Amino acid sequence: MNTPIYKIKDSVDLFVSDNKYLMVYYMNTRRRKSFKINEWTMHLLEIIDGEKTLDELKKMMQEKFNVAAENTEAVIEQLETNKIITPRCIDDSILSEYDRKRYDRQINYFAEFFSREEEGMLAQKKLMDSKIIIFGCGAVGGDIAIELAMAGVQHITLFDFDKVEVSDASRHMYFKDEMVGYPKIEALAQQIHEIDNRIAIRIIHKSMKPDSNIERLIIEHDFVVNTLDEPYIGYTSSKISRICVKHNTAHYIAGGFDAHLASTGEMIIPYVTPCVECYAGYFKKTLAGWKPKKHPVVKRYREIGGLSSMTLFSASFACIEIIKYLAGLVNMNESFKVRGELLFSTLKLTYINVKKNPDCPICGERGAIK
Numbered sequence: 001m002n003t004p005i006y007k008i009k010d011s012v013d014l015f016v017s018d019n020k021y022l023m024v025y026y027m028n029t030r031r032r033k034s035f036k037i038n039e040w041t042m043h044l045l046e047i048i049d050g051e052k053t054l055d056e057l058k059k060m061m062q063e064k065f066n067v068a069a070e071n072t073e074a075v076i077e078q079l080e081t082n083k084i085i086t087p088r089c090i091d092d093s094i095l096s097e098y099d100r101k102r103y104d105r106q107i108n109y110f111a112e113f114f115s116r117e118e119e120g121m122l123a124q125k126k127l128m129d130s131k132i133i134i135f136g137c138g139a140v141g142g143d144i145a146i147e148l149a150m151a152g153v154q155h156i157t158l159f160d161f162d163k164v165e166v167s168d169a170s171r172h173m174y175f176k177d178e179m180v181g182y183p184k185i186e187a188l189a190q191q192i193h194e195i196d197n198r199i200a201i202r203i204i205h206k207s208m209k210p211d212s213n214i215e216r217l218i219i220e221h222d223f224v225v226n227t228l229d230e231p232y233i234g235y236t237s238s239k240i241s242r243i244c245v246k247h248n249t250a251h252y253i254a255g256g257f258d259a260h261l262a263s264t265g266e267m268i269i270p271y272v273t274p275c276v277e278c279y280a281g282y283f284k285k286t287l288a289g290w291k292p293k294k295h296p297v298v299k300r301y302r303e304i305g306g307l308s309s310m311t312l313f314s315a316s317f318a319c320i321e322i323i324k325y326l327a328g329l330v331n332m333n334e335s336f337k338v339r340g341e342l343l344f345s346t347l348k349l350t351y352i353n354v355k356k357n358p359d360c361p362i363c364g365e366r367g368a369i370k
């Protein structure tokens, strides 16, 4: 059996100080660590080139510095534990040769969150196997679909009833003049297939009604995105979140925030993060005494301003969270974000102070749905 071949991780920068300290800079997490090292360890790092096998390294260290094989092995183990080096992945059953090439940069990035290169490929595979449904395919929903398709998601369901209009040109990344008047889901599906024609796309040309039965649809997917702002985002999110919590399906509420042009939206992991009802309870309390005044503009949601850079921010923020979750890159129990908002004028990003409500009727300890 071949012994492993090691390489220094792509996102690790190494510096030597005073000839006795190894400073390690992890680019993806911005962490720094320093280790006291001797001359032969320094040399070992120089000969770990992604081509020599462990046996060859041990032999070279023995010859040059008279280092016992088990000592070389112990240092290799330390370097691996500290995510400085990784055994190269030779298992070609995880991803096809084409996908290894296609997602090469992304796999390298994912691998940096783990000890072994192989885990980066497994993360990519998890992402590719995920089945995602996107309710609402306007600017934010469409951008999310495109970004996930680019990241490699191979099963996408699009749910929307709207048609492409000329005024979508400045906000929808999938906009094409020739698609004006066509259903948005068709224009979006066409764009997704231009990125990767292997993607299985299901299109559902429907609007969300109080009696729409979407439970089966949700059960058939691993992850749900909602950006449906008609009749309004609060209603569609509440309906979707209740079903998702019941089936323990993670979901993301993004877009539809007309008054908050660059909202980060929120990741909802049942029983871990606040759910839609927890958010509703928070706003009910915070805005107690505020009475909405009738706005004179009819169908105002069609008039409110928008800017593609802002919707792309919301979509990209959502995709970072969604990819982290689906690929299992970080422990979401500790690192999820509640809803935030980027202010256009100052670029200040602030988060609201909403917490999971233990008495929430949906996800709380005595919640109706368990």
Ligand SMILES: [Zn+2]
Residues within 6 Å of the ligand: 274, 275, 276, 277, 278, 279, 357, 360, 361, 362, 363, 364
């Ligand atoms: Zn809740």
